[in-house]
Amino acid sequence: MRKETDVIIVGAGPAGIGVALAFEKLPGIKYAILESHQVGESFRRWPAQTRFITPSFHSNPFGLADLNAVSEFSSPAIFAGAEHLSGEQYANYLLFIARQHALPVVSGCRVQQVTPVKEGGFVLTSEQGELHTRFLVWATGEYQFPELAPFPGAQWCCHYAQVPGWQRFEAPDYTVIGGYESGIDAAVNLIKLGRRVRLLTRKSTWDPLGPYDPSLSLSPYSRERLYAAVDTGRLDIVFGADIVQVETRRAGGYRIHAADGRYWDDAQAPILGTGFRKGGGAQQIAELWQWTAEGRIALTDNDESTVVPGLFLAGPQVRHHDRIYCFIYKFRQRFGVIGLSIGQRLGLDTEALESGSGAWGPFGNSDCCEGCQC
Template identity: 40%
Template sequence: MSDSSNIDEYYDVIIVGAGPAGIGVSILLQKLEINHIILEKASIGDSFRKWPKETRFISPSFTGNFFKMPDLNAITPGTSPAFTLLTEHPTGEDYVEYLENLAKYYDLPIKTEVCVDAVRKKGDSFVLTTTHGVYKSTYAIWAAGEYQYPNKQAFEGAHLCTHYSEIDSFSDLDGDEHIVIGAYESGFDAMVNLIRARKIVTLLDDSDYLNLVKSDSSYSLAPFTRDRVEYVTDLFDYYTETKVTRVEFVNATYIVKTANGHTFTSPQKPINCTGFASSLTLVQESFGFKNNYPLLNEFDESTKTKNLFLVGPQVKHGNALFCFIYKYRQRFAIVAEKIAKRMKVPPKTIEKALQEYKNNNFYLDNLSCCDDECVC
């Protein structure tokens, strides 16, 4: 791992982003002996470094690798954050340690502090203009995370709020009373941690997530979240079907207005927990979109731009949303295999690199299994 120089460089594959998606697919490319580079605008796992101090993974880590049930937060079949970090629900800083260990162990080719300014297709090559020169490749994998792109357009006056991603620690927030806008995972996490910091909380939910239960955790609150909410049920004001339309700041008071006519006020900035926008802004013209999700073929390749692949939480096929690590890690091998075959890597080399992934549920090539609800 090293900083880049101001020179033009060519690689077979360029990966943008050194989070779990970028590092996960890089490990496979390394096993396939494919010449590649990861470009990271900050440092390894930078999004996780920016999590609030109190925030933890909602997906549990547990070492079940010996029984072919890998840790849900692992990005390779043979590793386990639970074993490495000795905790079930890692913090952001914990997970950075895990990612750094993997990058070091596999000696991944990562260049940090390289900000990608533009990506364009020129003939059969991708040309990436960065703060440290121009990089070129035949294949590009977009692996940038969403956390660095907070949604600040969800309602009028959102700029007057403190976005969840801007909080270092909930205990450091001024004032005793707080309004939390948005009640999915980050909203409930903010509420729980504010109460633990002895704050009074009003939670505004544009739906009714506490009573929405589905077997797919992409669309329903995680059990870890529900367990924590249960202990504070009587300690916060909860308004369902309350969509915020506008926030104003008048006479040193924040005024929150909703679509159903409610008005809430607070001397403290409301906390915006309406989520995150897409990380695909820089390459938006290279993808087609449907319902705000990029259109991909069966190999997670852009249907609009050949040899441009997507890995990470924005991958979606039909109703199957791969927004958790244990989901999108199952697509690393699909992408790596397709690139390897196009590069005419020997079949035996491909099979050897992928066998462990296939044996440990890290290779999901049949998406029909993702539409079933649990029986009970």
Template identity: 30%
Template structure:
């Protein structure tokens, strides 16, 4: 077999070398024609092609020489001065100002500097919290992001330390304990963005910086919204937002209702069950059953795996949770008297309305056969008539984990960054 295959493999290193040389010549010709530095991503692609050629033919002197010259070229790029700002943006203190120094903000800074070659000294991050990754440091102790470092699933504090290490090694400038209170578009030319940003540090006087672009990467987890106008739930101020929980196991009582599903709701459900508490989840979508090819619309594998364990009939460390959907919670009340049968003073009454049953999303390569104890076959509301009211009681404040009130519900799947370029004055308080 090898005798038959080997002759066909021999041209592969040569083909990769020719392709790498062609891309490099195109890049050099463009530099000469435009008198501008090449795109870093393009040089990385050429390096990958030549590296592949060298792996297939380790003794090829020409490939080695090209890789050496490519390395020198990238080193020269770092020494090459950044192009001056365009006319109308000469007074900018930074090319890009990033609001938020969490996963989104730090990731954006890395992409701008490492992929697109923006000078790190021209990128500024503004962080309202005390440290980089401040919102991760406020996560409940049991909460784990779906990322991998030296451990499979680090805690929020461990992940925040990882982000801080990236900032330090990348030499990004971060203004900590500082709030962005206003942004004003002061451009002089319609095609040259320039913004004036008012900053309010926790200590010291307010100041103003100018930036050509603003990236909003502040997230929402650290700003829980519990007002009715934000949640759409009357009495939602009686709830405990999941960002206010330091540890699920330390919560008093043994009976909880979780409002909302997906990552935050299911994480709360799993950790409450592991802590030996009875849990009922009221969700608008049966997220535990959604299986599509879009990872942003279903539970992360790590979250789904943990849910299956507490839903299993063999789960002995606590009570098997009850998952109910499709339900829209409309009201949370604190019972003030014993005017309702078997209801004790001080309990919380949660009212929900049954929504319309929709087909559960199924993507390709999915098995429709489910185990009877799997979350996918968890019970929904007994009376599933659309518009039917369901009332449940709990002795503890319901846990609010809805997508509308916290960006953490989609944190493992999405990074939000909004580029502000419209002519507008925007006031940003909380």
């Protein structure tokens, strides 16, 4: 029997779960969420010591939803009893929300191929056979798609996204490449464990006169931790270090080369805090997007592919001009936009999404919240 539905969401991270919650406001919609592993998988893969940099606080009843919530009424702060959640705590929060709303998540189902159909819609090939859908929401994130080759010799290094925890890094000294959130997080966690760290960075992302957008400058949470790490005297920060190569040395260890001719030797493999592949998981269906010269994905105002109608992008890769939606509190603003666009084209009642406060949908003034005992 041909398996057919209105919409398929690929990925059950905060983007996929959040878009599904927008769909829950569209009576009669038929959809499924396909997830290659389990709900919140990327967060379960974070290093054990990593914490959310955006704080969680239960401000929902006063109309300001918890910064990290994917639904207007839920609060990760209340769910986990924490202000800076671990990856596991947040994954469990997402799972709780998915179960509470009985979201149609199919776990362990990796989408291997997407073929647009001439008459409209898509055929998805997955481990569980072929599926047909009219609309497709691609919400596969970035974390599971690290940039493992930012320069020659990067294969000798250890990428942040490959680290289950820092306690296994038992040598006295390490070199970290990259001065934004993941590089700083690696450095401060190693310093906490008593190691010495050399941090190689092109520039300071914590300049008080730097950009105000938290997508471009280090979060206050990381700044505080960085200053404490500097105070230990065990963190050496090298600026202007544009790393172009890492090579192994005959005598053992590694040599790290910068563009200006400087180099540093280390007995341990350098740690990469150099980010993720341009477009992250959207690279899996690269030919279905239009890519800008900077390697970004061009989208319509409704977050739809400019080359394949019916295909939407949700998550941190979404950009509109100088607006970077890389945090949950940013990209959740787009869930309702996608829901509304698809709901209207399916001829469904979209009132619940339209009457909401902002694009995210109605929130605030709730007597109670999901995930709390009140």
